[in-house]
Each structure stands twice: as structure tokens, then as C-alpha cells.
Amino acid sequence: MWLKILAFELKYRFKRPATYIYFAILFLLSFLAISTDVVQIGGGAGLVKENAPTTIATMMAILAAIFMMIPSAIMGVAVLRDYEHDMASIMFVNPISKFDYLAGRFVGSFITLLFVFSGILFGFILGEFMWWRDVDKLLPFSLWNYLHPFVWIVIPSLFFSGAIFFVSGALSRKMVYVYLQWIILFIVYQITAILFEEIDNRSLASILDPFGISTINVETQYWTVDEKNSLTIPIAGDFLLNRILWTTIGVLALIGGYFAFNFNVVRSRKGRKIQRAVKDAVAATIPIPAATQLFGFKTTLKQLTSQTWFYFNQVLKSIPFQAIVFFGMFILIVNSFYMGRTFGTYTYPTTYLMLELISGFQLFMMIILVVYSGELIWKEREVKINLIYDAMPVRDMTNLLAKFFGMVLIYVTLLLALIVTAIIIQAARGYYNFELGVYFSTLFSDTLFFLILFTMLAFFIQVMVNNKFLGYAMMIVFFISTLVLTNLGVEHRLFRFGSSDLGPYSDMNGFGHYVPGFSWFNVYWFGLATLLFAVATLFAVRGSEALLKIRFRIGKLRLSRSLSIFIMTSVIVFLLSGCYIFYNTNMLNKYQNSDDQEELQTDYEKELKQYEYLIQPKITDVTMDVDIYPYNRDYEATGSYILKNKSNEPIRDIHVQLSTDFQIHTDTIYFDRPAVLSENFSKFGYRIYSLNQALEPGEEMEMHFKTSFITRGFVEGSPNNTVVFNGTFFNSSQFPSLGYNEGFELFSDSDRKDYDLKPKDRNLDRDDPRGLANSFFGDDADGIMFEMVVSTSPDQIAIAPGYLQKEWEEGDRRYFHYKMDVPMANFYNVVSARYEVMRDKMTIPLDSGEKEIALEIYYHKGHEYNLDRMMKAMKQSFAYFSENFSPYQYRQMRIMEFPRYSSFAQSFANTVPFSEGIGFMLEIEDDDDVDVAYFVTAHELAHQWWGHQIVPANVQGAAMLSESLSQYSALMVMKNEYSMENMKEFLKEEMNRYLSGRSGEQKREMTLTKVESQNYIHYGKGAVNMFALQDYIGEDSVNTALRRFVEEWHAYGDKDRYPSTKDLIPYLRDVTPDSLQFLVTDLFEKIVLFENKVNEASVVKKGDQEWEVTLDLSAKKLEADTLGTETEVPIRDWIDIGVYTFKDGKEQLTYLKKHKFESNEQTITITVNEDPVKAGIDPINKLIDRNPTDNTKAVTFSDEGT
Structure with missing residues (x-):
């Protein structure tokens, strides 16, 4: 009988227009998602192909989750509609049994549901064969890549959700309760998404996610580009547990629903008694009053x-x-x-x-x-x-x-x-x-x-x-x-x-x-x-x-x-x-959509690329007057540059690049010698001035300009946040520069192909003289002398690099005169806000005596929480860096808070603008907390050395010299202040940054010495590998190498070029023992990963205060190419072995020592004097390991020897 009910259900469903509308919606969205950029649903990133197995799996999981309303609509009404249409009394009679009725309804509805969601499958498959697809973004067609996620992700999700909706509709007889189950599933997903944010909770999130989205993310979070393009989600581990869990929930829902379902029209005898009582009641006679109808x-x-x-x-x-x-x-x-x-x-x-x-x-x-x-x-x-x-x-x-x-x-x-x-x-x-x-x-x-x-x-x-x-x-x-x-x-x-x-x-x-x-x-x-x-x-x-x-x-x-x-x-x-x-x-105002912007960038490159390496004079002096009107969101600036021809050739044409921001206007540019505007590429803000008399080698000239920032009305989209009512912060990029700006080019190779541009050139090689001749700040200046008078509203303080020469008020304006007494980078900032100020000072020893440094933090009233920590970080950082690298080059340091429109801090000469969104409002009360305010402060101060004393050449690896060395310097200051467990937490986050980032690489993963604009490498990997280096060869050895490097390559010295990582590495090798030279190669010149694991950790108590810990360990060393393809290499490495014991009421790492590994499997026995609780290999995560969670394991005790 249930087959007849099934047939009836299918006939009913496939006569309903809604069935085909649902199918069409899913088909169309899936088709568009795979074949166009119109619909983007969790697609691949970077070099991951658009039809990669992981991309398809993620999109299917997301679509199944988004359209969970459809299973609720189809499965929830399967029984419910008989009550709504008053058909229950007909259906709930012999010879139909409860099983026949429920099974027929459920299976028929579920088959309909599979048909509807097959629209996803067919939409994806058809979309792959469309003629407009870019074959470079696709893998060869594989039906399995579509069937695998449909079978293991979509169908299980439909089954358990359909079962829950079916049962809730049958038992409640109200559709709103079906919606409630739908909402509860989204709530569970929300919880798993929250858990996913914490690295330690990701396995739990993976198992609990009803839709499998977090499950896929956890499984593939550290997969390389090569793995994402070639592997399907393995049916094992957390993914398998997830599918079993939710399928089981679906089965249990059906079983529970079957026994709870009352196969009667009338639910209880109580209801019949009430009904009978009503029938026997005598109707009362109630007079109907006359009513006056009002319709006003x-x-x-x-x-x-x-x-x-x-x-x-x-x-x-x-x-x-x-x-x-x-x-x-x-x-x-x-x-x-x-x-x-x-x-x-x-x-x-x-x-x-x-x-x-x-x-x-x-x-x-x-x-x-x-x-x-x-x-x-x-x-x-x-x-x-x-x-x-x-x-x-x-x-x-x-x-x-x-x-x-x-x-x-x-x-x-x-x-x-x-x-x-x-x-x-x-x-x-x-x-x-x-x-x-x-x-x-x-x-x-x-x-x-x-x-x-x-x-x-x-x-x-x-x-x-x-x-x-x-x-x-x-x-x-x-x-x-x-x-x-x-x-x-x-x-x-x-x-x-x-x-x-x-x-x-x-x-x-x-x-x-x-x-x-x-x-x-x-x-x-x-x-x-x-x-x-x-x-x-x-x-x-x-x-x-x-x-x-x-x-x-x-x-x-x-x-x-x-x-x-x-x-x-x-x-x-x-x-x-x-x-x-x-x-x-x-x-x-000027409106541009993203296509307009891309076309502008394309035209800029096509028309002006020819001027990229044209010899131009260098800016040597900057003098400016800036008047900020914060409450109007305007400023006016007049400035002059001294330009010097540092080349060996005469320069007749001066190429001036203006800001392309439509709110920034440079109306006036003139020189102290005759010149004419020979070409004006107005839409790019690019002008070429021809001098009547060429600028000869060694000769100087002046360039004057007037720039204004004007706010009119309001703009479409996000407004410019640099000039605001309280918290103005802008930098030198808003003022004229010299020469072609490569940063204006279109970056994405995919977008470039759409505009018939070749793939974006990699950064210049480390031997390229064009890159070595210019700093990573830009090619229009080396060191500059800087002076600025800046005015603002009387209730605000304005700050720029340099030392305050004078402060005064005139009319309704407040003026500040700053001047630098030594050369600085052509990279400066202007800040204005209603500030409170915290002041302190310190002294650092010099060979010839001492230097006093004034320390100031300009902050928003009410944001005092971490000022002491930030001030402490400044003092300890300056002390450490000056002692170990070189003396601090300035006499002051100022940190200035700015609004949280951006979440970063940025180091300029003796000034650090610092977002209110990072550091100022952190609640750091526990000793186990990672003191981010302290670390960010130390990192930005480190840039006064790595970026301002060592100014990298504009070549590959520049970010290692500026960012990785700043990461190292901050870590060393932090290491001397906080526990190793704090360091472990920080390194774990940085390793996660690196491993997650490499899976979404846009081009190719570079080694640290050749890193380009790859934050995950120079921040994440840089921090982990520099920390590992000092751990292996000693902090003092690394600092010795860096001190020598600074002495030799200090900015604005007598060198005729800027340094690269090729110059740094020999200093590191000089302080590294011959037995560990391979380590420098592995950390900086190769892409090396480890697979370390503790298989077993057992303990035997040998005496009153003596425990013997035996560890069965695995260690594998891998080398990867730029796409992530890995090859195992022989291991000959020293790796930390650690034992945690219970001491002073908590777990503490009381044993940490390096052991030599010369094979993949090794057993190590250690004796400790405290009660051990867990042990393992590389417990602090000093080595890059894609699965660090299995590095340690709780110990198991044996009775032997007791």
C-alpha cells in the first residue's frame, strides 16, 4: 500500500508548478555560479580552479544551506496538508496502516526533494561546458568531482533536514513549527561558525556543523593549491563523523516521529468529552443590542x-x-x-x-x-x-x-x-x-x-x-x-x-x-x-x-x-x-564602479608603462604648510620640493604623478626655472613638464605646488576616511610624487587577462640594479629633510614627523611647526584630533654618553586601558633594540590614536598612528593573555630600525627585511617579558596565518628571501621561522648578525644602493655553526614543512620524585614547490621534545630539549622530577607543521616499576 501512496505523492508533487520553480531556481543559480562571475558562492581563491573539487564541494554545501527553506516547504507539508485540506479523516482509515501512510509520504516527498536539488548538480555540470569559460581557470571535466559532494554533502543534508521537517510537520500540524526547526539548524551552524574562529575548537565545529560548511573548511584549511585542485574531501576523520552524526539524527527523528505520530483525526479522548459537553449545553438567549455604525x-x-x-x-x-x-x-x-x-x-x-x-x-x-x-x-x-x-x-x-x-x-x-x-x-x-x-x-x-x-x-x-x-x-x-x-x-x-x-x-x-x-x-x-x-x-x-x-x-x-x-x-x-x-x-562628486576603476588602471598601464624606469630627479627636501579644517572635512596644502639630479645624465622632462582621488586637487605646480606642461594625462593625474634648460647631474631645482582636499555633499559607497571631524590621518601619498607609479596597475592576473594585459610582473630580482637603486618607499627620493607647519581647529592637536619648534594660536586656528634635523624616508603623515596626552621619557646609553627620548601617547579620552602597557612596550623596545641593533636615531616617539576605519598601526619617522581598533581597547587581565597591545607597539617601534634605519631595496624579499625582522624584534622583547606559553599561543596564531594564507595564494608561494606582497609569508612564516632560528643558534647570535647588518647598511650612509635579503643572509650564516647551515637554507631559501606526531606517550614511576616518560614519535620533513606540491626529504634535524608536568596548580612545560632525528620513527625516553601530564614533539610549534594538534598527547601511566 505504501507504494501506492508513494506514487500518489510523486504524481501530486510533479503536477505542482512550485516543484519546477524550485528546481529552476537552484539550476539557474548553480549554472551562473560555475559559469560566470555574476553569482559568487564560496568559489575558489587565487590559483584554485573554478571547478576544483574543494570549490564544488563548498558551493554545494552553501547552496544546500541557503535553500534549506525548500526542504521545509516540501517535507514539512507532506502530512500537514492532509489536515489543512481536511483529508486526514479519509486517509486515516483501513486498509492504510500508519507505516504505509508515513513511508509513502516521506519517500515520495524525499524523491521530489532530490529532484529539486539535482538542479544544483545539473546546473554545475552544464555550466562547465559553456563556450565563454576561461579554460585557464578550469580543470579537465570530472563527473566524480560533482557526484562526490552531491552524494556525501547534499544528500545527507537533505535527508536529516527532511526527516526533521517531516516529523515536526506531522506532529505539530503547524507549518510555523517546521520553520522553527529550520531556524534551529541555522543556529547550530552559527555556533559552529563561532567555534571555527578559535583554532582549538575547529575539530568540534567540524563535527557539529549540520551543513558541512565548517567541516569542509577545517578539512581543507591548510591544503595547498595543488591539493585543492586535485583532491576530493576524504571520507574519513571529522568529515565522516559529521555525516554519520547528522544522518543518525535524521534516522532517530523518523523513528521517534513514527512512534509519536497519532494515526487518528481526533487527538485525545479529552477533546471528545469537551465536544460532547458542548452539544448537551442549553443555549442561552442573549438580546442583540442595536448598533450605530461609524466609519470615520x-x-x-x-x-x-x-x-x-x-x-x-x-x-x-x-x-x-x-x-x-x-x-x-x-x-x-x-x-x-x-x-x-x-x-x-x-x-x-x-x-x-x-x-x-x-x-x-x-x-x-x-x-x-x-x-x-x-x-x-x-x-x-x-x-x-x-x-x-x-x-x-x-x-x-x-x-x-x-x-x-x-x-x-x-x-x-x-x-x-x-x-x-x-x-x-x-x-x-x-x-x-x-x-x-x-x-x-x-x-x-x-x-x-x-x-x-x-x-x-x-x-x-x-x-x-x-x-x-x-x-x-x-x-x-x-x-x-x-x-x-x-x-x-x-x-x-x-x-x-x-x-x-x-x-x-x-x-x-x-x-x-x-x-x-x-x-x-x-x-x-x-x-x-x-x-x-x-x-x-x-x-x-x-x-x-x-x-x-x-x-x-x-x-x-x-x-x-x-x-x-x-x-x-x-x-x-x-x-x-x-x-x-x-x-x-x-x-x-565622481562616481566610478569597479569596472570603471579597472579600465582606468588598465589604460594607465597601457599608456604610461613606457615611463616606468625613466630617470628622474630625487626629492631631497620637503617643506609644507597644511591647513586642516576637520569640521568641514577639507584641507589646503602648499609645499615645495628640492629636486636633485643624482644620475649621470641630464634630465629635461619632469614626470609628476598626482593623486587620483577625485577629492584631492592639485591646481598649481611650478618650478624655479622655466618649464612648460608638454603632456597632460589628466584622467591619470600624470603630467610631463619640459624644462627649458635640462637639470644637469648634481644640479638642484625647486618644485612648488598647491594641493587641496575638498568635500562636497556626500559620495556613493564608502567615503574617504582620511579627513574626518575627529581623527584625521593622511600620508604623503596624497601629495605629488615623481615618475610612474607601478602601484596603480591592475594586480589580479585574472582581471588583467580580461583587459588583454600580460600577467603582472613579479617584483624585480634581487640582483636587478633598477630595484637596488631605489627604496621600497618609492623611487622618487632617498632620504629627505622635512619641515611642516600644520594648523587645525583650536580644540585639536595636529602632529607630523619631526620635532615641535613652535606652537601658537591665531584667530580660530591652532598652529604647530615641526622640523626634522636628520634625513628621513619620504614617507610622512599628518594627524589631527581632540587628544589627551600621556608623556614619559627614558634614556638609552650611547658610546659617547646617553640620549634622552621623549615618549608620548596621544589618545582619545576614555581609552586609557592599555596606555601603561604601550608605554612599557616603548621603553623596553627602545632599550632592547638600541642595545642589540643600534642606537635609536631620533629623540622622541609619539603614538597617535586614529579612528577604527582601518585596523592597523603604521610606523613613520618618530611617529606611529595607531588604530583605536587594535590595542587601545584590549582587555588584558590574565597572565595567559597574549598582550597584543604590547606586541603591536613593539613591532611598530621595530620599524624604526627595519624600514627606517635599514631601508630595503625595491626588490623581492624587501618585506622580509622590514616586516619579518620587525616580527622577530618584537618577539624577542615579548619573550623577555612573557612566558613560553604566551609565546606558544602567539606562534600558533602566526603559523595559522601562514598555513591558511598559502592555500589561497594568488600567484606562487615564494620563499622568505624572495617574498613579495604576501602578508601570510612575511608576517606569519617570518615570525615562526625567525623565532626558530634564534632558538637553534641563540638569540645573541642572531642579534650579532643583525647588528653587523645595520652597521654596514644603515640608511643614508655611503652605500650606492639599498640592501636586499642577499645581503642579509651572509650575516646570518656567519653566526650559524656549520652543522646548522642547512637550517638557514630551510628557513629562508626553501619552503619546508614538517609532519610531527606523538603516537604514544607512556609513563612509569621510578621513585618518589622520578618519572620515566617514553615517547613513540613520528617526524617527517617535506619540501614544497611554489604551488604546494610536496616531496619528502631525508630528515637530519634537531627537534624539541617537551614534557608538561603539573606544578603550582597548573600544567607547565618543565622539560624542553632538542633531540636529533635521523629517521621518521623514533622512540625517546626522558626522566623528569615532576608528575607528567602530557608530552610530545615540538610542543611550542617552532617548526611549520600543518597539524600541530597531534604534537602533544596526554600520558598514560603504567604500573611497571612502581
Whole structure:
């Protein structure tokens, strides 16, 4: 019998248009995702091919998760619809058994579900064969690469989710409970995504993720490009456990549902007793009073108010809604434990961080919006009282408005609950600066307005399509389409519904300059949303006529005078605000989409590349006057350069490159000798001036200019954040430079191919004289003498490199005169803000006495938390670097806080702008915390040596000299202050940065000595390998090598070129024993990895204070090429062996010693005097290892010897 029910179910499903619509949606999205850049869903990065096995697996997992609504719609109603259509009493009779009924319904629905989701499979496969595909981005076609993830990822996800939806629908007989299960699955995924952020929790996240997204990410997080292009996800380990776990949950749901399902129309005897009692009751006679009918505004308002309150309570009191809120709050609280963590260290729960935390709740808000918009639109029809309700004397718009206002009240209630929860979290963490105004201004202007706009849209879609589930699907497709539009080049917010940007909140600058544009775009979209809502009112189903054609005729009759005025008002608001936005974004300012920008970069290279290595004079002196008007977001600058011909050839043409930022205008350029503007490439800001008399070798001349930064109205997209109300920070790149700027070129080889450009040239070789002759700061200057007078508003302090010569006020302006007394890099900054100042000083010894250094931290009031740590880091860093490398070249150091529009610190000559987003607000209270504020400060101060004393040549490996050596220097300062366990935590994060980064390499992985713009190498690998080097040959030996290097290659000395890593490595080899010379090669000139593992760790107690630890270890050494293809090589290495013992109430690494490995398998026995708890190989992670979690293992005790 169940087969007949199965056949009936399939026949019913495949007659439904929704089945084919769902299939078409998935097919089309999958087709577009694999064959175009229009839809991008978790595709490959860098050199990973677009049809690589890992790319396909990730996209399938994401699509299955995003469209989990479809299984809920298909599986959830399989039994439920018999109750909704009053068919249960017919179906629940002999000869149909409960098993036949449930099995037939489930299997038929599941087969339908497989058909629908096969659209993903067929869309991907067909898309691969499209003729427009770039074959260079593809692997040869392999059907297995598509079948494997479909079988192991999509089908299991559909099975367990389908089982859960099927059972919840059958038992609850309410669709809203089905949605609840869907939401719970997303909550579980959210939790796994949170866990994934912590390296130590990733295995757990991998197992628990219901959709397998985190599972794939964990499995492939350290795969190389070669592995991602060749391997499918192995059916083993955490991936297999994940699939077994969730398939088992699906089976258990079906078994539990089978036994819990009541195969009767009437649920209980209690219900029948109540029904009988009602039948026997004697009806009371109640007189009907005469009613006076009033249909004025007051009546309409009362109806609207009562209905709004009714719908609000209907949603608020529903168990699924309460469950959604509960789980959402739970996610919020769980997320708060990981909020703002950097290297495992917490950030104080500032209001802006809490707002970012709340933004993670927006997924639940959108689910509530989509689900309950549909539920309220269909509420009366689903309980079959719509005909009665529609006959009531209520205006057409009142019912829809009441449902809308009910939703708005729900949002307000949720936002208030979120604010209360956020404040509780802040208070629990001991932070009491609640900033209620910021909460309300953000959530009730940005979040609430966004929800209002999309609720109106959801009502419009539900009314027009007149199918609840199709309406849900269309809302999801609409959300995706807003992302697709940007990939189609439709980037302007005027064409992306609901798009506005309030920007990040900064304690220093608030929402600042983002507010005007945000406000106008919201007015614009509100005009359109209200228009859609009015149209929905015209076409809303009232009565039994549901056909759109008939509703259109009815809508004409509903178009009253008041509604016509409302519609016209909406149209006027929409059009006028749109015109005003266009005037601001496209006329007062310049609008460019990404395609325009790419074309500009392409044309720049094609037209001007010929001038790249043209000999130009060098800037030797910079003198400037800069007037900043922070509250207008403007500045005016007049400056002069002294240009010197340092070449052996006369120079007749001066090539000047201006900033391409449309807000920056350089109106005046002139020289102290006759010159004419011979060529002007205005769209590139590139000018060529021909001198009447050539500049001879050794000769100097002056160049004068006037540059201004002008703010007019507001821009489309993110505004320029360099000149702001409080926290202005810009650098020398905004002023004229000399010669062709290679940094303006298009970087991505994929994009370059689209514009018929050859692949981007690698950085110049380390022997190339063109690169060695110029510093990595640029080729238009060596060292410069610098002087600047900068003015700002009277309540602000302006800072630039150099020593303060004079400070004064004149009128409503505050002036600061800075001057440098020694040469510095042509890389300077200007900062202005309302600052508090912390001052201190220190002395460093010199050969001829002592030097006093003034130390200052300019900070925003209220950000005092880590100032002592930062000041301490400055003192200890200067002491360490001056003692071990060379004396500090300046007499002061200033750290200046700037708004969190960027999260970095940057080292200029004796000044370090430091983002409020890193360091200032870190909550460092535990000794086990990684002191990021301390480390970042030390790293940036190290750049005063590695970047300002040693200025690398503009060749491969420059970043090793500047960044890797700064990482090393900061680590050494940190090592002398913190425990080895702190160092381990830091090194673990840096190793993760390196291993994760190499899997998404854009070109080819380079060795450290040849590193280019590859952050994961010069930061991550650089830190780990430099730390390993000092561990092997000694800190003093490394410092000796670096000291000699600085002495020989100090900037602005008598060398005729800049240094490269070819110059550094010999110094390191000189202090490295012959037996460890291979180590320098492995760390810096090769790509070497290890696979270290402890197989067994056993302990025998030999005496009262003596334990013998026996370790069965594996060690494998691998060399990789630039694409990650690995080859095992013989191991002849010394590797740390460590034993952790329980001491002073906690685990401590009490034994750490190097042992020689000459084979892959080795057994080592160690005697310790403390009670051991775990042991292993390379416990501090000094060697690059893709799976460091198996380096240590808890020991097992043996009775032998006791």
C-alpha cells in the first residue's frame, strides 16, 4: 500500500508548478555560479580552479544551506496538508496502516526533494561546458568531482533536514513549527561558525556543523593549491563523523516521529468529552443590542490599533517566535565570549563592539521578517476565516497596515531586548559605559529602517505571487540578487533596494560623515517601499477572487483619492530624493564602479608603462604648510620640493604623478626655472613638464605646488576616511610624487587577462640594479629633510614627523611647526584630533654618553586601558633594540590614536598612528593573555630600525627585511617579558596565518628571501621561522648578525644602493655553526614543512620524585614547490621534545630539549622530577607543521616499576 501512496505523492508533487520553480531556481543559480562571475558562492581563491573539487564541494554545501527553506516547504507539508485540506479523516482509515501512510509520504516527498536539488548538480555540470569559460581557470571535466559532494554533502543534508521537517510537520500540524526547526539548524551552524574562529575548537565545529560548511573548511584549511585542485574531501576523520552524526539524527527523528505520530483525526479522548459537553449545553438567549455604525477616521484608527495589537500579540506569544528569540539571544551570548578577540585576547565590550555583535542577530531578524510576513498575510486564509473576515466593514488598507505595524512592533520589541541583553553582557564584563544614545541611534535608524523597508517588500511579494512558499523563495532569491547586481556592474546604491551605509561607529568620530548619505538613501528607498506597499494594498486578496487578472480589475476600484495622494507622495519622495542623491554622488562628486576603476588602471598601464624606469630627479627636501579644517572635512596644502639630479645624465622632462582621488586637487605646480606642461594625462593625474634648460647631474631645482582636499555633499559607497571631524590621518601619498607609479596597475592576473594585459610582473630580482637603486618607499627620493607647519581647529592637536619648534594660536586656528634635523624616508603623515596626552621619557646609553627620548601617547579620552602597557612596550623596545641593533636615531616617539576605519598601526619617522581598533581597547587581565597591545607597539617601534634605519631595496624579499625582522624584534622583547606559553599561543596564531594564507595564494608561494606582497609569508612564516632560528643558534647570535647588518647598511650612509635579503643572509650564516647551515637554507631559501606526531606517550614511576616518560614519535620533513606540491626529504634535524608536568596548580612545560632525528620513527625516553601530564614533539610549534594538534598527547601511566 505504501507504494501506492508513494506514487500518489510523486504524481501530486510533479503536477505542482512550485516543484519546477524550485528546481529552476537552484539550476539557474548553480549554472551562473560555475559559469560566470555574476553569482559568487564560496568559489575558489587565487590559483584554485573554478571547478576544483574543494570549490564544488563548498558551493554545494552553501547552496544546500541557503535553500534549506525548500526542504521545509516540501517535507514539512507532506502530512500537514492532509489536515489543512481536511483529508486526514479519509486517509486515516483501513486498509492504510500508519507505516504505509508515513513511508509513502516521506519517500515520495524525499524523491521530489532530490529532484529539486539535482538542479544544483545539473546546473554545475552544464555550466562547465559553456563556450565563454576561461579554460585557464578550469580543470579537465570530472563527473566524480560533482557526484562526490552531491552524494556525501547534499544528500545527507537533505535527508536529516527532511526527516526533521517531516516529523515536526506531522506532529505539530503547524507549518510555523517546521520553520522553527529550520531556524534551529541555522543556529547550530552559527555556533559552529563561532567555534571555527578559535583554532582549538575547529575539530568540534567540524563535527557539529549540520551543513558541512565548517567541516569542509577545517578539512581543507591548510591544503595547498595543488591539493585543492586535485583532491576530493576524504571520507574519513571529522568529515565522516559529521555525516554519520547528522544522518543518525535524521534516522532517530523518523523513528521517534513514527512512534509519536497519532494515526487518528481526533487527538485525545479529552477533546471528545469537551465536544460532547458542548452539544448537551442549553443555549442561552442573549438580546442583540442595536448598533450605530461609524466609519470615520476615529473608527479606522481604533480598528487599526486593535488589529495591530492583535497581530503583534499573535506573533509575540507564539512558541516558535519565542524559541527563535531565545536561540537568537543564546547565540548573542555565546558570540560575546569570542567578541573582539585578537590572538585569543578579549577586547573591552564597547558599545560599537556590542553593535557589531548584534549585527550577527540580523540573520534571525531576516528569518522572522520572511517567515512572519508570509504567516500574517496568509493568517486568515490558513484558518479558513478569510471570507468572514473580508466581509467585515474594514478599509482595504487597514488590515495590511495592521499586519505591517504588528511586525514593526515585533522588531521594536526585539531591538529593545537586544539592547538590554547587550547592556547585561557589558555589565557582566565590568564595562559600564553603556552609551544608550549610540544603541538607539544605530538600531532604530539603521537596523529598524532596514527591516521596515524589507517588510514592505515582503508584503508586496506575498500579495503579488499569492503563494506563501513561493513568496519565501522569491525573497531569498531577491536577497541573492542584490549581491548578483554588484557582480553585474550595478553597484550604485540607487539601484540596490534598501542599500544605505551608516558606516562603522568610532568612539573618536561617532558615525561622522556617513550620516548625510545614509539618511538620504533611506528617504529614497522609503519612498519606493511605501509605493510597493500601496500597490500591495490595491492587489491584496479580499474575498474568493485570487487571480491576478481579477485582482487588477478590483484594484482599480480600490484606488481612492486618499490612496492616490499617498501613491503620488511616495513617487515624488522617491524621485526627488533620487535626483538629489544623483546630484551629490555623480555631479558634485565622481562616481566610478569597479569596472570603471579597472579600465582606468588598465589604460594607465597601457599608456604610461613606457615611463616606468625613466630617470628622474630625487626629492631631497620637503617643506609644507597644511591647513586642516576637520569640521568641514577639507584641507589646503602648499609645499615645495628640492629636486636633485643624482644620475649621470641630464634630465629635461619632469614626470609628476598626482593623486587620483577625485577629492584631492592639485591646481598649481611650478618650478624655479622655466618649464612648460608638454603632456597632460589628466584622467591619470600624470603630467610631463619640459624644462627649458635640462637639470644637469648634481644640479638642484625647486618644485612648488598647491594641493587641496575638498568635500562636497556626500559620495556613493564608502567615503574617504582620511579627513574626518575627529581623527584625521593622511600620508604623503596624497601629495605629488615623481615618475610612474607601478602601484596603480591592475594586480589580479585574472582581471588583467580580461583587459588583454600580460600577467603582472613579479617584483624585480634581487640582483636587478633598477630595484637596488631605489627604496621600497618609492623611487622618487632617498632620504629627505622635512619641515611642516600644520594648523587645525583650536580644540585639536595636529602632529607630523619631526620635532615641535613652535606652537601658537591665531584667530580660530591652532598652529604647530615641526622640523626634522636628520634625513628621513619620504614617507610622512599628518594627524589631527581632540587628544589627551600621556608623556614619559627614558634614556638609552650611547658610546659617547646617553640620549634622552621623549615618549608620548596621544589618545582619545576614555581609552586609557592599555596606555601603561604601550608605554612599557616603548621603553623596553627602545632599550632592547638600541642595545642589540643600534642606537635609536631620533629623540622622541609619539603614538597617535586614529579612528577604527582601518585596523592597523603604521610606523613613520618618530611617529606611529595607531588604530583605536587594535590595542587601545584590549582587555588584558590574565597572565595567559597574549598582550597584543604590547606586541603591536613593539613591532611598530621595530620599524624604526627595519624600514627606517635599514631601508630595503625595491626588490623581492624587501618585506622580509622590514616586516619579518620587525616580527622577530618584537618577539624577542615579548619573550623577555612573557612566558613560553604566551609565546606558544602567539606562534600558533602566526603559523595559522601562514598555513591558511598559502592555500589561497594568488600567484606562487615564494620563499622568505624572495617574498613579495604576501602578508601570510612575511608576517606569519617570518615570525615562526625567525623565532626558530634564534632558538637553534641563540638569540645573541642572531642579534650579532643583525647588528653587523645595520652597521654596514644603515640608511643614508655611503652605500650606492639599498640592501636586499642577499645581503642579509651572509650575516646570518656567519653566526650559524656549520652543522646548522642547512637550517638557514630551510628557513629562508626553501619552503619546508614538517609532519610531527606523538603516537604514544607512556609513563612509569621510578621513585618518589622520578618519572620515566617514553615517547613513540613520528617526524617527517617535506619540501614544497611554489604551488604546494610536496616531496619528502631525508630528515637530519634537531627537534624539541617537551614534557608538561603539573606544578603550582597548573600544567607547565618543565622539560624542553632538542633531540636529533635521523629517521621518521623514533622512540625517546626522558626522566623528569615532576608528575607528567602530557608530552610530545615540538610542543611550542617552532617548526611549520600543518597539524600541530597531534604534537602533544596526554600520558598514560603504567604500573611497571612502581
